[in-house]
Amino acid sequence: MTKNNNRGESMFEIWNKKKVSQLTNKDIDLWFDVLNNGLVEDRGYQLNDSNIKRIKAEIKSDYVEYLKGCPKDDSFINYYVLRNDLGTILSICRVISKDSQYYLEGLETHRDYQEKGFASQLLTKVLHDLKRNNIKKIHSLVRNHNEKSINFHEKHGFLASEKDDLNTRYGLDVEEQLRKKLFDQWASTYNKFVKRSESEGTYPFAGYSEIKYQIIDLITKESQANVLDMGVGTGEITGPLYDLGYKITDVDLSENMIELANKKMPNASFIQGGFHSAINQLDDKYDYIIFNYSIHHLDNNNQINLLVKLHDYLKEQGIIIIGDVSSKNQMDMNKLKNKYERFWDDEEYYPNLDNFQKSHLKNMYHIDYKQINEVAGIYILSMVHE
């Protein structure tokens, strides 16, 4: 349950119902010490209120009651704690479940350790735990007057869904947020990694340049085109097209990837966000929609749903181009996986032709496929016209 990275850094603790039932008075004092300012502010009191002592005592008694009730409360899942090696709690929060949805609650950072990134660290660890438990989405209710909390949620990818007089309801896609973090960290070395994998001719990027130039050659047959790059990364595909004067819109989850792509394409349009939410911000139709090594971040059903939605954003003669680790069928994919077992990424869902052809995509698109080498393939989806 308790994980210490042994480097004198913060320790992450997961407090389930059983552990919470064993909280000592000293623990409770420590926990409340982190929470109390936040709770006071959250309830709309000021810390310089002349009755602050009484207010805090009342809040503490509510809090102790709440903690004592957690082990018997069906909605309570876990408390999560980040502690330093002196035992001081740096940041704390809990996850509860209501009406089959999961909520992040009570996220607070110790007043002496504010603005040091501990709440972000804790949130990332909580998201990893949710992912391990197959929890896909987490919600959070934030008081409308709590600007600091609103900023925190928005900075960490939460999207506002509903608002009433008191609260704004936020939602966060757990896997997407973790992936964003991964790509933000990877952005500066991504191109080097691709080059090395390609030069070694191995999974995952064997054939990357061939796919890249096939896509560019296909698009440059037209002297003008409106191009949408879904998962632009560092801008390897649409960068050269931008230089040739094509109209480019780039979508990516990762801020750092977008920053690099933006340097190559200063006047292109950029949408930072997940594929599905980015679609809601599109107000154009495209000649080409590209997914180069990016659609595999969605599972197979989501890939198909997204490709179906994108039908509305294609011009009559428009096409969707997908370059990726790919095979003709699941059997070939399994062979590839066995060959590269040591490096295989089980969190990526590579497309295969059979899956696409068995889905209702075939009613909307003609699907052409070319296997580039044993690792990669390229799909061209063009509209079926009645």
Ligand SMILES: C[S@@+](CC[C@H](N)C(=O)[O-])C[C@H]1O[C@@H](n2cnc3c(N)ncnc32)[C@H](O)[C@@H]1O
């Ligand atoms: C392997 S990189 C490929 C980048 C680029 N297309 C290329 O050919 O080099 C995948 C990119 O997709 C982005 N990405 C992953 N999942 C995404 C999602 N759900 N929505 C938007 N972008 C996503 C990542 O941030 C990353 O930049």
